[in-house]
Amino acid sequence: MASLVEMSNIAKAFGGSIALKSVSLALTPGSVHALMGENGAGKSTLMKILAGVHQPDAGEIRIKGERVTFARPKDAIAAGISTVFQELSLLPNLTIAENMFLGREPTGWLGTVDYPTMNQLAERALAELGLSLDPRTLVADLTIAERQFVEIAHGIKADANVFILDEPTAALNAADVEKLNRQIRRLRDAGKAIVYISHRMDEIFAICDTVTVLKDGELVGTKPLAQMTPDRLIAMMVGRELKDLFPPRATELGEVVLDIRDFRIDAAAKSFSLSLHKGEIIALAGLEGQGQQKLLRALVGLFQPAAGTVSKGGTTLPLPASAASGIRRLQAARIGFIPEDRKDEGLFLGLPVSHNITMALHAGRPSLALAKPYQREIAETLASLQVKSAGSEAPVASLSGGNQQKVLLGRYLAADMDVLLIEEPTRGVDIGAKSEIYKLLRRFTAKGGAAIVLSRETIELIGLCDRIYVMHANTLVGEMPAREATEHRILDAALVA
Incomplete structure (x- = not known):
């Protein structure tokens, strides 16, 4: 033809x-x-x-x-x-x-x-x-x-x-x-x-x-x-x-680092609890719009739940969180939030790569403190994440999608967070960059960090995570080790509920 x-x-x-x-x-x-x-x-x-x-x-x-x-x-x-x-x-x-x-x-x-x-x-x-x-x-x-x-x-x-x-x-x-x-x-x-x-x-x-x-x-x-x-x-x-895209899962887990108790997304939903250990990546799976994103966003004040408490290392972070200060409060507790929409909610596209990386570092300092350049932290972050750019002063908007996502992750890795809350870790990212991001997250957890991940790609949750929580109708309806999970089993848990 x-x-x-x-x-x-x-x-x-x-x-x-x-x-x-x-x-x-x-x-x-x-x-x-x-x-x-x-x-x-x-x-x-x-x-x-x-x-x-x-x-x-x-x-x-x-x-x-x-x-x-x-x-x-x-x-x-x-x-x-x-x-x-x-x-x-x-x-x-x-x-x-x-x-x-x-x-x-x-x-x-x-x-x-x-x-x-x-x-x-x-x-x-x-x-x-x-x-x-x-x-x-x-x-x-x-x-x-x-x-x-x-x-x-x-x-x-x-x-x-x-x-x-x-x-x-x-x-x-x-x-x-x-x-x-x-x-x-x-x-x-x-x-x-x-x-x-x-x-x-x-x-x-x-x-x-x-x-x-x-x-x-x-x-x-x-x-x-x-x-x-x-x-x-x-x-x-x-x-x-x-099969080579995903790094090995954790072999040993540490103590509970984040404990969510008696959480209720809205007045009509059933309450539930979940925990996250050091060294672990857990997934929030299920059909679209069943409460996965609401749970993560409630922790940072971008959604107001009906009830629940969050404890991090024995310190209670009461809910609901403030929309104005929730993200800053979590950063002070060494918890970083990586939103799905990196361009509108995560990155400052007109600012250089260096500014985007150091944003969380500056946020942790007193408001009247003298500005600090953080050149060593910037260089180490760019090197460890293998960010491809024209340099640390290049506008972050000039980077490819995969490299922009690395910069957003790098913001919280440079700030030495304990926990990452991640929406769609590889949205719009190619196969090679996905593999690099998976390895970055595993290196983070191998050093004692922990992460909660939600993704529309079920195969990503199965390959990347250690445990999978299935959500339906704004509550948890199932839990399974990721190594035993299949797309059919996750879908079955969501639909039977």
Whole structure:
């Protein structure tokens, strides 16, 4: 079948850094083409060239056999290319409908924006994805998953022949992923070409038919997925297999370092208790929205539970915690919180890597104390975490997703925390960086630290953790050693409850 899009010998450099070196990619109608590789491999750069965000230094793009050049994103959109980037581009101060029709708002006979029609069209587009969101809702009031779906709906409703989906499911649960997959299959069956960028193996094999792998800006190869296995694909990307991603579990545990007693998420929920030992990583598993995130956020004051107490090393930290001072209070108790949304809630994107690392160190000092440079701590943290950047003074926004996540972890490792509360430790992070983060967490616990982790990737919880707590309806319904856990057993515990 003739290609719909051909990118031939594409090269791109940013300053002295080569992002792409003679990369070729062909997209055929009625196909879902996976684009894979570690962070920094060149995937997003290649797609941004196709989307008109960047211009190539060499090479050419052909659509239906005709050579094209895109000086700006608007040119690519006009050529039938729709893109949903990993970094959400929605404007939080506008409504869902205003974001979806930004720059192409329907107008009335006086030339003013026809809001009823715009809201109706937006509502219809969202309904096609199985969403019942009010199109008049401000984007600022949406969850990360809801924002992602609005972004996807925006792209899917465009009159395009090529759809680029860059990490579209990073913030979605299993049910929402299936909603998205139904839309992708519908587009595929309509003869569209879809580029699908993801680090989740199950999604790649469920939805894609072809895979192209990049490494260090170069093309490793393009293969039909029917000829591949997850292990072969991982080995193609990083040179090691799935079983090698997770470090060994703890062999000995210390005393209880965090004790949560008689905790009740809301007045209607059953109370429960759990404990965390030194040297241990425990998981909060279950279906989406069953209380896992509420439990962690209650400890830092970002959610107000109905009842419960928390003891850390014999010191009681009463609940509810203050939203204004909860995180600082926990840091004083040597407990660090790593949120799911590293860009909006974790990192200060406009500040250097060094400032982001030392944030918790400064927070632990008296407000009137003289500033301390912490150069040794910064250098040691960057070296131990193997953060790839242009230096400690580079803006943290310039780093890849995996390196940004390392910096956020490094903030609390540098501050010598005893306990880490981690939401989605590897969200939007490639396979190689995931393995590095798992090793960092195990090194932290081997030195006497402890962690509570929640993740939408069940296989991550099984491979990384020592014990798994299963939650349902805002309470604990099961507990099992991770070495004995399976995805089926965890799901069974959640559903039977």
